[in-house]
Amino acid sequence: MTELKPARILAIETSCDETACAVIENGRELLASTVASQMEIHARYGGVFPEVASRQHVLAITPVIEQTLAAAHLSLGDVDAIAVTRGPGLAGSLVVGVNAAKGLALGTGLPLIGVNHLEGHLYSAWVYKTGDAPPDEPEFPLMALLVSGGHSELNLMTGHLEYERLGGTQDDASGEAFDKVARMLGLGYPGGPAIQKAAEGGDPNRFNFPRAKLDAPWNFSFSGLKTAVLREVRDLEKKSSTLPVTDLAASFQAAVVDVLFDKTMEAAREFNAKEILIAGGVSANQALRQAFLNQDEFKVHIPPLSLCTDNAAMIAAAGYYRFAYGQTSPLDMDVQATWPLS
Ligand code: KG4
Numbered sequence: 337m338t339e340l341k342p343a344r345i346l347a348i349e350t351s352c353d354e355t356a357c358a359v360i361e362n363g364r365e366l367l368a369s370t371v372a373s374q375m376e377i378h379a380r381y382g383g384v385f386p387e388v389a390s391r392q393h394v395l396a397i398t399p400v401i402e403q404t405l406a407a408a409h410l411s412l413g414d415v416d417a418i419a420v421t422r423g424p425g426l427a428g429s430l431v432v433g434v435n436a437a438k439g440l441a442l443g444t445g446l447p448l449i450g451v452n453h454l455e456g457h458l459y460s461a462w463v464y465k466t467g468d469a470p471p472d473e474p475e476f477p478l479m480a481l482l483v484s485g486g487h488s489e490l491n492l493m494t495g496h497l498e499y500e501r502l503g504g505t506q507d508d509a510s511g512e513a514f515d516k517v518a519r520m521l522g523l524g525y526p527g528g529p530a531i532q533k534a535a536e537g538g539d540p541n542r543f544n545f546p547r548a549k550l551d552a553p554w555n556f557s558f559s560g561l562k563t564a565v566l567r568e569v570r571d572l573e574k575k576s577s578t579l580p581v582t583d584l585a586a587s588f589q590a591a592v593v594d595v596l597f598d599k600t601m602e603a604a605r606e607f608n609a610k611e612i613l614i615a616g617g618v619s620a621n622q623a624l625r626q627a628f629l630n631q632d633e634f635k636v637h638i639p640p641l642s643l644c645t646d647n648a649a650m651i652a653a654a655g656y657y658r659f660a661y662g663q664t665s666p667l668d669m670d671v672q673a674t675w676p677l678s
């Protein structure tokens with residue numbers, strides 16, 4: 337492999353409800369990362385309230401950038417390019433980050449790099465904190481499972497920035513299913529961590545929820561599972577005033593994990609992948625992580641917990657590879673609320 341040019345990238349991420357900034361060296365070494373979460377504000381509404389999210393980004397963006405540069409002991413003059421999440425995400429949220437990045441690029445003359453948020457999630461597997469030993473770099477061809485609040489898909493990565501999309505969800509994303517089922521069980525927002533916690537003491541075999549096998553083998557479907565949980569909850573409520581929340585959470589989580597794990601393993605075998613990568617908010621799930629760690633057929637790359645949910649370190653990492661391959665963006669770049677990886 338040819339050596340890529342060294343560069344230091346500052347990245348901004350505002351696609352949903354986290355205002356984030358990070359600085360990364362050579363695509364992997366994380367010098368500083370700040371994530372200002374709006375979770376508590378949106379929890380009141382049971383989900384992300386788009387206009388509130390945009391306005392919170394407006395308030396947080398400048399302090400978050402300043403704090404990140406201060407933590408890295410750097411100024412803008414020490415940076416080689418500005419990366420920013422261009423999409424997919426909430427348009428009103430993306431606009432705040434993209435305009436901030438344009439302002440920095442215009443003021444400094446540095447190149448601007450628009451990054452796909454999904455590509456960012458995948459590149460979180462390359463990142464390590466400065467001072468830590470670098471983990472092994474993922475090797476291609478790589479079977480990548482991307483599971484977040486808005487996406488659940490399998491991509492074969494054949495090289496840097498090269499993706500063959502094998503399939504995705506036909507209805508709900510896995511993170512969305514976690515959030516909706518958590519609401520049914522009265523567990524609050526965000527649902528993923530709440531279900532995981534409730535599932536800890538539960539019996540994953542008490543309820544045999546469906547594991548959707550589809551004609552398109554690399555697609556996912558989680559709406560049938562969600563409906564099955566709802567039906568079970570309604571039946572149980574007729575019989576008793578207290579729900580077995582821990583067993584319901586554990587059985588639901590087990591069904592999601594089985595499907596994600598089995599399909600990824602099958603796809604890795606079918607497409608002769610060398611290794612597996614999992615990324616996105618749902619990859620923070622302990623049961624899912626454990627399923628992959630318990631097998632030794634494939635080496636698996638799983639980002640540390642802090643890099644699974646939204647952050648700017650992953651955008652800086654992906655931005656570095658785009659920059660190193662000469663792919664910068666014009667200053668009149670628009671946001672792209674819907675933007676498939678390939
Ligand atoms: O990647 P992410 O932070 O944002 C998007 O790009 O969507 O993913 C957020 C999703 C939410 O649906 C959240 O419930 C889920 O990731 N999530 C989890 C866990 N932590 C976050 N799902 C299951 N278990 C978790 N521990």
Ligand code: ZN
Pocket residue numbers: 453457484485616617645646
């Ligand atoms: Zn995300």
